[in-house]
Amino acid sequence: MPLDSNIDPATHKFNLVGTRPLRPDGVDKVTGRAKFGADANAPGMLVGKILRSPHPHARIRSINTAKAAKLPGVKAIVTAADFKEGKRALRDVLCNVMARGKALYDGHAVAAVAATSASVARKALKLIQVDYEILPHVTDVDEAMKPGAPLLHDDMITAHVDPAPKKPSNVAARCEFGHGDPEVGFKQADVVIERSFRTEATHQGYIEPHACLASMGMDGQGELWVCTQGHYMVRNTCAALLGMDVSKLRVTASEIGGGFGGKTTVFIEPVALALSRKAGKPVKIVMSREEVFRASGPTSSSSMDVKIGVTKAGRITGALAEIRMQGGAFAGAPVELGAMSAFACYDLEHVKSVGWDVVTNRPKQAAYRAPGAPMVAFAVESVLDELARKIGMDPIELRLKNAAKEGTQSSYGPKYNRIGLRQCLEATRNHPHYTAPLGPNEGRGVAAGFWFNFGGQTCVSLNINIDGTVALAVGTPDIGGSRASMCMIAAEELGIPYDKVRAIVADTSSLGYNDISEGSRVTFSTGLATIQAARDAIGKLCARAAKTWGISPEAVVWENGHAKPSSPNAGDFAPLSLADIAKKAGNTGGPIAGHFEVNADGAGVSFAIHLADAAVDPETGRVQIKRYTVIQDAGKAVHPSYVEGQFQGGAVQGIGWALNEEYVYGKDGRLQNAGFLDYRIPVASDLPMIDTVIVEVPNPGHPYGVRGVGETSIVPPLAAIANAVSAAADVRLTELPMSPPRVLKAIDGKAAGKARR
Amino acid sequence: MVQVKLSGSFKQAAGRAEVEVEAANIHQLLTRLGQDHPKLKPMLDRGVAVAIDGQIYRDDQFRPIPAGSEVFLLPRLAGG
Amino acid sequence: MSTVRVSTTINGDAVAYLCEVDETLLDVLRDRLGLTGSKEGCSTGDCGACSVMLDGRVVCSCLVLGAEAEGRDIRTVEGLAAGDKLHPLQEKFLEFAALQCGVCTPGFLVAAKALLDRNPDPSETEIRFALAGNLCRCTGYDKIVRAVQSAAAELRKG
Numbered sequence: 003m004p005l006d007s008n009i010d011p012a013t014h015k016f017n018l019v020g021t022r023p024l025r026p027d028g029v030d031k032v033t034g035r036a037k038f039g040a041d042a043n044a045p046g047m048l049v050g051k052i053l054r055s056p057h058p059h060a061r062i063r064s065i066n067t068a069k070a071a072k073l074p075g076v077k078a079i080v081t082a083a084d085f086k087e088g089k090r091a092l093r094d095v096l097c098n099v100m101a102r103g104k105a106l107y108d109g110h111a112v113a114a115v116a117a118t119s120a121s122v123a124r125k126a127l128k129l130i131q132v133d134y135e136i137l138p139h140v141t142d143v144d145e146a147m148k149p150g151a152p153l154l155h156d157d158m159i160t161a162h163v164d165p166a167p168k169k170p171s172n173v174a175a176r177c178e179f180g181h182g183d184p185e186v187g188f189k190q191a192d193v194v195i196e197r198s199f200r201t202e203a204t205h206q207g208y209i210e211p212h213a214c215l216a217s218m219g220m221d222g223q224g225e226l227w228v229c230t231q232g233h234y235m236v237r238n239t240c241a242a243l244l245g246m247d248v249s250k251l252r253v254t255a256s257e258i259g260g261g262f263g264g265k266t267t268v269f270i271e272p273v274a275l276a277l278s279r280k281a282g283k284p285v286k287i288v289m290s291r292e293e294v295f296r297a298s299g300p301t302s303s304s305s306m307d308v309k310i311g312v313t314k315a316g317r318i319t320g321a322l323a324e325i326r327m328q329g330g331a332f333a334g335a336p337v338e339l340g341a342m343s344a345f346a347c348y349d350l351e352h353v354k355s356v357g358w359d360v361v362t363n364r365p366k367q368a369a370y371r372a373p374g375a376p377m378v379a380f381a382v383e384s385v386l387d388e389l390a391r392k393i394g395m396d397p398i399e400l401r402l403k404n405a406a407k408e409g410t411q412s413s414y415g416p417k418y419n420r421i422g423l424r425q426c427l428e429a430t431r432n433h434p435h436y437t438a439p440l441g442p443n444e445g446r447g448v449a450a451g452f453w454f455n456f457g458g459q460t461c462v463s464l465n466i467n468i469d470g471t472v473a474l475a476v477g478t479p480d481i482g483g484s485r486a487s488m489c490m491i492a493a494e495e496l497g498i499p500y501d502k503v504r505a506i507v508a509d510t511s512s513l514g515y516n517d518i519s520e521g522s523r524v525t526f527s528t529g530l531a532t533i534q535a536a537r538d539a540i541g542k543l544c545a546r547a548a549k550t551w552g553i554s555p556e557a558v559v560w561e562n563g564h565a566k567p568s569s570p571n572a573g574d575f576a577p578l579s580l581a582d583i584a585k586k587a588g589n590t591g592g593p594i595a596g597h598f599e600v601n602a603d604g605a606g607v608s609f610a611i612h613l614a615d616a617a618v619d620p621e622t623g624r625v626q627i628k629r630y631t632v633i634q635d636a637g638k639a640v641h642p643s644y645v646e647g648q649f650q651g652g653a654v655q656g657i658g659w660a661l662n663e664e665y666v667y668g669k670d671g672r673l674q675n676a677g678f679l680d681y682r683i684p685v686a687s688d689l690p691m692i693d694t695v696i697v698e699v700p701n702p703g704h705p706y707g708v709r710g711v712g713e714t715s716i717v718p719p720l721a722a723i724a725n726a727v728s729a730a731a732d733v734r735l736t737e738l739p740m741s742p743p744r745v746l747k748a749i750d751g752k753a754a755g756k757a758r759r
Numbered sequence: 760m761v762q763v764k765l766s767g768s769f770k771q772a773a774g775r776a777e778v779e780v781e782a783a784n785i786h787q788l789l790t791r792l793g794q795d796h797p798k799l800k801p802m803l804d805r806g807v808a809v810a811i812d813g814q815i816y817r818d819d820q821f822r823p824i825p826a827g828s829e830v831f832l833l834p835r836l837a838g839g
Numbered sequence: 840m841s842t843v844r845v846s847t848t849i850n851g852d853a854v855a856y857l858c859e860v861d862e863t864l865l866d867v868l869r870d871r872l873g874l875t876g877s878k879e880g881c882s883t884g885d886c887g888a889c890s891v892m893l894d895g896r897v898v899c900s901c902l903v904l905g906a907e908a909e910g911r912d913i914r915t916v917e918g919l920a921a922g923d924k925l926h927p928l929q930e931k932f933l934e935f936a937a938l939q940c941g942v943c944t945p946g947f948l949v950a951a952k953a954l955l956d957r958n959p960d961p962s963e964t965e966i967r968f969a970l971a972g973n974l975c976r977c978t979g980y981d982k983i984v985r986a987v988q989s990a991a992a993e994l995r996k997g
Contacts, residue, residue, distance in 0.1 A: 031941030032929040034876015178767035259942025291881040415831040416810035601818035643936035654979030678885035
């Protein structure tokens, strides 16, 4: 099949795509055999531990490591001085890995030790003397923006403001998107609602803490075993920070125990390598859960104002959002993505969103599943819900009247290609959940969500083995069952059974560069590369058959796993199976392999609608989710079970964000709840089953129509639940999480307001 | 000539909502935009994406830009 | 640090080891015995990834000292399958796609086994409460609960 000839996924009959085979890494994972980050060991291995700042903001006057170095069993100590201050782009990464000059948040790494045992390493940390000059701190986004707020970086001049500010501030950048003029739109509206919202930072909460095993040889060649979403990113970043040639560092991705965006950067990896280089021995570092919370990426907290106007007929005439996000101690809060996605679901004439990227004395935020989008959707979809009530319109009807479709100019710029929002809204309206009766103190909420989905650099090798089986090497860590999907896709193309293909995540020296497993890109882009690598191999298989038969390669076609003459004119030869050709490969030209390298672009955007029923206890303010349904466009679901799994997992992370999860900072700027007991993620007994509906509106940018599915599912839940809780409690909730005290306060406030009237 | 639509921060930096550039692919587009509009240069260097007829390209610099297509400049996206 | 000698039974086999007095059973299993199927997610007993059975009861092995295992019976995820035959819970976890990243899976399997040992026909609510000490961040629990329900039905058939 030629490269650009996309099949019609709506009518094409797939053999394997769309079925639910068992995943190839499954048995290892149910028997304890799978090797995760902390499961690797090496002879002579040392234990690495990191000393972290107890202060949210402090100048580091000096670090004295002399006493610690004398402790028996201590083999190496490193500080910021052991890393290369390289390119500007890496400066913040380096400063976050090891504090340079100032500690910028509670938990910021200041030094590290490698020792013969964990207990010696812990003792050594206590012997390191750091002389801190404590500075005033700020952890709240709105406080950090005020003039006179404690300043984190004295060279931070707000970017994209004209004229440029003369004085430094904690505001890294401003951004703006939209078209038309919202003020004109508001004049055309019958009802205009403006509200302010706040969300607290949450953590990705992967169950596996960051872990790695580094081994540097005295010849300057290094190996690193690490749980990460992107081992090529780890290699390139570490090589730069340690001043190594990229070729001298080989990184192997372990099985990864969850990431959700939080494992898309480096924390401990350069430290372990630096310690290993100094000690001349392998060094293993495993973060404690407390370190994960204090020092690895939470998401941003936000403060937002949203104003939307509608006509009585339900047409949105104007929409405006101002979004402030703090992203911790360094620039890079995902406010651009938040601002771009704010009104992306709707077809609007007058729309504008403005974003502010703010720094505070908190750990540097890391991407978390559709970074920036869930909090903004919370604000926008809440206001829409209120508007629907005000004009007496069904909330799905209101969204259908304004839904973006193919050809709509998106609020962030370009016109949409083929998209499935309308189909998702209609599927929601037709779902029995939407009209099911509600119990006492229960409310139903609906919300829409949007996410971009990405492609990126991708490289795949597909080797035909002598017995007709296939070894597929991909370079994107498997974070949600992608090896199963890749085996299915390769087998689909080659026309062989699923269990004849084995997929592995290759190390950085065995395969070309691959971007991180992020942005819901793996099934889309590694899938696309796998399709093309298989087609490349098929071309070679057909050529071998042609040679065997003594006919032209153009006269050979590939059908159902066999090379065949394309027509009776081409000759009368019995078809050769993949195994037949593979067996003879050694004598017909050598090994047969397919490859594909690509900038996979053309990932289709996706939309989801979530339906939530919440019960609110009027006495305690406790919220319970009674029923939940996810309706999302997957383009084409390769392995429906794992697509459903992404829908369900995203929804439940959103339920946690909406109801329980938050970073709590004390007045002292220290994180108060750095553990799973006090930072409570949803458990099985908190939840109902999560129903799913997979909508399939093919992505024209992919041969099978695949769209990314991993992230969109966390965008609508905050709003869907807020709308359900607001309906149940009959008062609008505008702050997350909707923990019992906050809900109770809103209920009491409503009662007090009524009493006053 | 390619009509490049700018919104938000790009529009602000360039001083208008649409600029014309002679370019056959994304690489040429970005190079010439930087030359013609020095205020856009730092933003281009930070990384941008280009949408051609609704399809967003982050990386593929040699992607041809068909005549008459709708071209939008966007910030480069990163995900989770 | 003083060490103690411990004799115990792990997955039916007699095992002896030396450990430091403050070393957890989880560290002994993982670092001294190479049984890395039990995972450390928090070391405070909040996530359940290190769940093992100790004399038939589910415990977080991060909250048990290695020294406490003396004379006890320990079962880990590595002992769940019988030879080359997976336990029905393991089979159903695969069939129902009840794992995504799989790092919490060993703990869930151990906790689910303990539940089905004492209650062969649990309701959905009983399953959810029995597994409430095990955190999963990927699946939203739906497919885990369904897998346990199906495994229970399979086991009842005998």
